[in-house]
Amino acid sequence: MKRKFLIVLPILFLVALAALLARGLQSDPRHLESTRIGRPAPVIVLTTLDGQSFDSRTLTGQVWLLNVFASWCSACVIEHPALLQLASQQRMPLVGLAYKDKIDDTRGWLFERGNPYSSVPVDLDGRIGIEYGVYGVPETFVIDAAGIVRLRHAGPIDNKFLAQLEAILAEQGEKK
Amino acid sequence: MNDPVSQQSGIMPEHHERLRQLSTELRCLVCQNQSIAESNAGLAVDLRQQALEQIQAGKSDADIRSYMVERYGEFILYKPAYSASNAVLWGGPFLLLALVLVLLVRGLRRRNRAVATEALTADAGDVLRRAKLEERYRRESHD
Numbered sequence: 001m002k003r004k005f006l007i008v009l010p011i012l013f014l015v016a017l018a019a020l021l022a023r024g025l026q027s028d029p030r031h032l033e034s035t036r037i038g039r040p041a042p043v044i045v046l047t048t049l050d051g052q053s054f055d056s057r058t059l060t061g062q063v064w065l066l067n068v069f070a071s072w073c074s075a076c077v078i079e080h081p082a083l084l085q086l087a088s089q090q091r092m093p094l095v096g097l098a099y100k101d102k103i104d105d106t107r108g109w110l111f112e113r114g115n116p117y118s119s120v121p122v123d124l125d126g127r128i129g130i131e132y133g134v135y136g137v138p139e140t141f142v143i144d145a146a147g148i149v150r151l152r153h154a155g156p157i158d159n160k161f162l163a164q165l166e167a168i169l170a171e172q173g174e175k176k
Numbered sequence: 177m178n179d180p181v182s183q184q185s186g187i188m189p190e191h192h193e194r195l196r197q198l199s200t201e202l203r204c205l206v207c208q209n210q211s212i213a214e215s216n217a218g219l220a221v222d223l224r225q226q227a228l229e230q231i232q233a234g235k236s237d238a239d240i241r242s243y244m245v246e247r248y249g250e251f252i253l254y255k256p257a258y259s260a261s262n263a264v265l266w267g268g269p270f271l272l273l274a275l276v277l278v279l280l281v282r283g284l285r286r287r288n289r290a291v292a293t294e295a296l297t298a299d300a301g302d303v304l305r306r307a308k309l310e311e312r313y314r315r316e317s318h319d
Contacts, residue, residue: 035249100218126222133247135205135219 034133034141034152041066041143042131046121049098049106054121056095059143063172064093065165066141067117067157068129070101071109073137079156080113086162087116091169094118099137100126145172191231198237199224202244203252211254 036042044056044066056066067083069076087094096117098106103122110120123129132141135154142151142165150168153161187195199213204220212220212227223244230240244252256262 035246100222126218130222130226130247133249135248 034149036133036141036149037152039149040147041141041149042128044095044097044121044128044131046123046128049103049110049120049122052119054095054119056143057147059093059095060147061145062092063145063169064095064143066095066097066132066143068097068099068123068132068134068137068139068141070099070137071105072101073099075156076138077113079138079140080116082157082162083116084114087118096120097128098122099129099134100124142168144168187228188232191228194231194237195224195228198227198231198240201241201254202227203254205248205252 041056044054046054048054065086083094094117096115096119098120100123103124106120106122110117121128126134132139138156140151140153140157140161141149144150151161151164153164196213200211202212202223204210204212204215204217204223206217206219207215210220212223215221226243227240230243235243241253245257250256256265258266
């Protein structure tokens with residue numbers, strides 16, 4: 001009995017290892033967990049596209065969206081209609097962080113495609129991007145009423161993201 | 177080798193050396209198989225700049241590493257940290273080696289014992305055969 005078990009053990013180990021490696025193959029190496037989730041969102045104090053001052057602390061008390069975008073970002077075009085639709089529902093502030101972009105280019109891009117954002121703070125040198133751990137645009141963060149980062153989505157927003165956003169909104173709504 | 181770090185000018189030599197060392201330890205997240213020392217990707221350039229500024233501000237290498245990890249996660253480090261969650265990563269191979277050694281020693285011992293018992297049974301057989309022979313001899317001498 002014991003001997004049999006000892007023979008089966010390495011086989012079981014191998015199968016487990018193969019399963020683990022197979023799972024590793026399927027996971028996307030570009031998908032990185034954000035270290036910011038569950039922690040306070042870094043404060044953003046920047047000038048906006050129209051020259052106003054922006055301080056993210058003024059948004060505390062409500063759920064808000066931070067969308068990192070740039071006119072040079074081709075994937076941003078893909079998610080733009082979804083953002084416009086989200087903006088038309090007017091359920092939360094939609095902050096668009098203009099990430100490492102020329103101001104005129106950002107302006108032109110938004111003028112051409114429509115501006116979904118309630119404000120567009122300009123992150124010329126990408127410092128706020130670094131604070132949020134942004135490694136590519138677009139990236140979208142959901143920050144809750146307590147100022148905690150609840151969700152981070154890298155790449156164009158999709159239905160999965162929207163469903164997660166709904167869940168957070170529902171939960172936050174119940175709290176009130 | 178492509179070395180963008182040396183292209184940055186106006187840096188004190190010792191700062192430069194530290195920046196070079198530190199940036200080889202940090203993974204470029206956009207181009208994941210390069211360090212930020214080798215890459216000219218926008219983010220790599222920005223992170224090098226961050227690191228340089230912090231070196232110039234007198235921060236230690238450990239400070240700068242934890243600054244990066246806080247923002248980008250441990251994935252940014254080419255060499256994983258010695259932490260509890262990485263215990264399996266660092267200790268696993270040694271544990272496996274120890275396990276295999278234990279199994280090997282036990283297996284060899286068992287085999288030795290088996291050989292010893294075999295020798296014993298052979299002796300017992302001899303005794304038995306001898307007893308049979310003696311028995312037969314006695315019977316034959318009776319007749």
